[in-house]
Amino acid sequence: MEGLILFAVSISTLGAIYAMLCLSLNLESGNGPLWDLGIVSFFGIGAYTYTLLTADPALEQQSFLLGLGLPMWIGAIGAAAGGGIAAWLIGLPTLRLKREYFLIATLAFAEIIRQVFANENWLTNGVAGIYGLRQPFKSYFDAADYSYVLLALTLCGLAFTWYVTRRIIASPFGRACKALRENEPLAITAGIDPQKTSIRLFMISGALSGFAGMFYVWYNTLIIPGQFVADLTFFIWAALIIGGIGNQRGALVGGFIFIFLHDSLRFLQVSGEMAVAFTSLRTALIGLALILILRFRPEGIFAERPVRFDLPALKREARDA
Amino acid sequence: MDIITFGLISASVILLSSVGFALIVQVEGFLNIAHGQMLLLGAYSGLFLSNLGLHIIPASIGAAIFCGLVGALFYGLLFRPVKAKGVLVLLFTSVGAAYVIYGVVGAIAGKRMLAFDLPLVRAMKLFGQPFMTIYELAIVIVAIAVALCLHLFLAYTPAGKSIRAVADNEDLARARGIDPLRTSYLVWFVASALGGLAGVFLGIMGSLHLSMGWQQIIIILATTVLGGIGSLYGVMLAAFVIAFGIEIGLIFVPASYRSGLAFLIIVVVLLVKPQGLQALWGGGRDRTH
Numbered sequence: 216m217e218g219l220i221l222f223a224v225s226i227s228t229l230g231a232i233y234a235m236l237c238l239s240l241n242l243e244s245g246n247g248p249l250w251d252l253g254i255v256s257f258f259g260i261g262a263y264t265y266t267l268l269t270a271d272p273a274l275e276q277q278s279f280l281l282g283l284g285l286p287m288w289i290g291a292i293g294a295a296a297g298g299g300i301a302a303w304l305i306g307l308p309t310l311r312l313k314r315e316y317f318l319i320a321t322l323a324f325a326e327i328i329r330q331v332f333a334n335e336n337w338l339t340n341g342v343a344g345i346y347g348l349r350q351p352f353k354s355y356f357d358a359a360d361y362s363y364v365l366l367a368l369t370l371c372g373l374a375f376t377w378y379v380t381r382r383i384i385a386s387p388f389g390r391a392c393k394a395l396r397e398n399e400p401l402a403i404t405a406g407i408d409p410q411k412t413s414i415r416l417f418m419i420s421g422a423l424s425g426f427a428g429m430f431y432v433w434y435n436t437l438i439i440p441g442q443f444v445a446d447l448t449f450f451i452w453a454a455l456i457i458g459g460i461g462n463q464r465g466a467l468v469g470g471f472i473f474i475f476l477h478d479s480l481r482f483l484q485v486s487g488e489m490a491v492a493f494t495s496l497r498t499a500l501i502g503l504a505l506i507l508i509l510r511f512r513p514e515g516i517f518a519e520r521p522v523r524f525d526l527p528a529l530k531r532e533a534r535d536a
Numbered sequence: 537m538d539i540i541t542f543g544l545i546s547a548s549v550i551l552l553s554s555v556g557f558a559l560i561v562q563v564e565g566f567l568n569i570a571h572g573q574m575l576l577l578g579a580y581s582g583l584f585l586s587n588l589g590l591h592i593i594p595a596s597i598g599a600a601i602f603c604g605l606v607g608a609l610f611y612g613l614l615f616r617p618v619k620a621k622g623v624l625v626l627l628f629t630s631v632g633a634a635y636v637i638y639g640v641v642g643a644i645a646g647k648r649m650l651a652f653d654l655p656l657v658r659a660m661k662l663f664g665q666p667f668m669t670i671y672e673l674a675i676v677i678v679a680i681a682v683a684l685c686l687h688l689f690l691a692y693t694p695a696g697k698s699i700r701a702v703a704d705n706e707d708l709a710r711a712r713g714i715d716p717l718r719t720s721y722l723v724w725f726v727a728s729a730l731g732g733l734a735g736v737f738l739g740i741m742g743s744l745h746l747s748m749g750w751q752q753i754i755i756i757l758a759t760t761v762l763g764g765i766g767s768l769y770g771v772m773l774a775a776f777v778i779a780f781g782i783e784i785g786l787i788f789v790p791a792s793y794r795s796g797l798a799f800l801i802i803v804v805v806l807l808v809k810p811q812g813l814q815a816l817w818g819g820g821r822d823r824t825h
Contacts (some may be wrong), residue, residue, distance in 0.1 A: 325799065326795055502635025
């Protein structure tokens with residue numbers, strides 16, 4: 216029983232991290248006009264920035280840059296800033312491209328970035344990765360209870376991401392993004408600059424993904440390039456589509472549902488040979504779920520709801536104010 | 537000399553794997569991510585057939601036909617019903633299909649690395665230099681022949697003309713008495729069969745492992761973008777540009793950056809010509825989706 220609870224706590228934590236990424240992806244791809252197949256790059260850059268800023272200096276057999284051992288809150292800011300700056304750099308050339316071309320170009324950058332993580336040993340310790348990373352507030356709690364603390368922390372992060380994305384979508388900026396998604400020429404005639412709006416949106420999304428990367432480091436206590444493959448991008452997209460693209464609640468729920476679908480089978484105890492077949496079948500199951508959702512409920516569990524403005528009431532309010 | 541040899545071989549495989557993908561992009565208008573897994577399926581079913589004792593030539597033909605049938609089946613079962621729902625739904629249906637193939641092949645074949653059991657041969661000599669083995673030469677010849685046949689097929693046969701007509705304007709094609717459904721099945725069969733064949737070749741040249749589909753789809757995407765989405769001839773040219781670009785680039789950077797290099801090439805090209813290589817002969821201007 217105890218094992219089951221611990222397992223549930225562990226996958227809930229992972230689910231919360233996925234939900235953060237889903238919210239961030241929903242902001243740019245669901246609500247905004249950017250079909251981003253490279254969200255994993257910002258996630259990875261955030262995670263690595265956090266690690267390099269907060270980890271202790273490299274040991275003899277390791278080699279990675281910095282290792283400043285800075286406090287975690289600086290790492291958090293660094294992770295978000297890293298993701299945002301990376302999004303800016305990638306966005307500069309790629310945002311000129313349209314839909315499918317943008318999709319592929321972002322996928323391309325994600326792949327290049329992963330190869331940099333894997334090959335540049337001086338920066339990231341290469342495929343060997345960096346191990347034994349510290350978790351926050353670990354010394355204040357009993358080691359057995361720590362997974363609950365981590366879950367609570369991750370949920371706080373999720374709540375923060377939820378709040379930020381919600382405010383942005385409701386803001387004039389969020390509406391401008393939505394206008395660009397629906398009809399770019401019309402949005403331009405309404406005075407929206409597609410280039411500026413897109414790059415801002417891309418940067419915000421990148422920063423939020425980078426921020427989520429920090430929690431992934433806490434969750435795993437290690438960081439290797441293999442964690443940031445294109446699979447993860449497809450997983451996040453699948454989660455968002457299952458939940459409902461364009462809907463905040465959909466993004467939130469989608470992350471958790473995806474992880475439960477993907478990882479609950481892991482709890483079954485099977486023999487070694489079977490286990491290999493099992494992991495593969497798990498992937499097939501995810502694919503099947505994605506196909507079925509798209510077939511029978513393409514809008515996802517929670518469909519996007521149009522926002523209605525009560526104009527007379529708004530006018531009255533403005534006059535009274 | 538090595539650059540020319542390796543460039544030619546990898547260009548052939550890239551060409552074979554990308555034309556099928558480009559054909560589907562042209563007719564169906566979406567990026568079929570599952571195409572990479574067709575390579576995986578082709579490679580493993582080819583291996584299965586050759587382990588049954590079949591010679592490599594019938595085995596690869598069998599694998600190609602099998603993949604073609606699977607592709608046509610996928611179209612009928614998965615893609616056609618959701619076609620009306622838009623590009624994004626189609627794209628992620630294909631991602632789902634890719635995971636299904638990947639998972640099923642993985643469950644059956646296991647995670648071990650495998651290889652075709654072919655008799656070893658010595659590289660042939662050209663002007664006294666080791667050139668390529670008989671397998672590699674066969675791959676290059678088949679790839680070029682396939683590209684040529686595809687061109688002749690599309691340009692001169694009624695079936696090929698119907699494919700081009702449907703790709704261009706489905707309603708008009710229907711009005712002219714072409715059955716778009718039959719044409720689509722044909723396209724999916726041909727494209728997937730070519731993918732399967734490319735998979736077998738990829739397996740012959742190196743080894744078979746589960747992630748080969750994902751690795752190759754990245755190169756395929758790069759090639760397709762470089763050639764210009766929806767342009768078949770652009771893609772054929774792009775396959776050579778990418779292959780030689782990678783081989784030349786590998787002089788300067790470590791081999792582990794292979795697909796990164798392919799992408800670097802396309803990023804540069806896209807910045808100059810956002811429509812891809814097809815813009816060289818004026819294609820792709822009117823494309824709206």
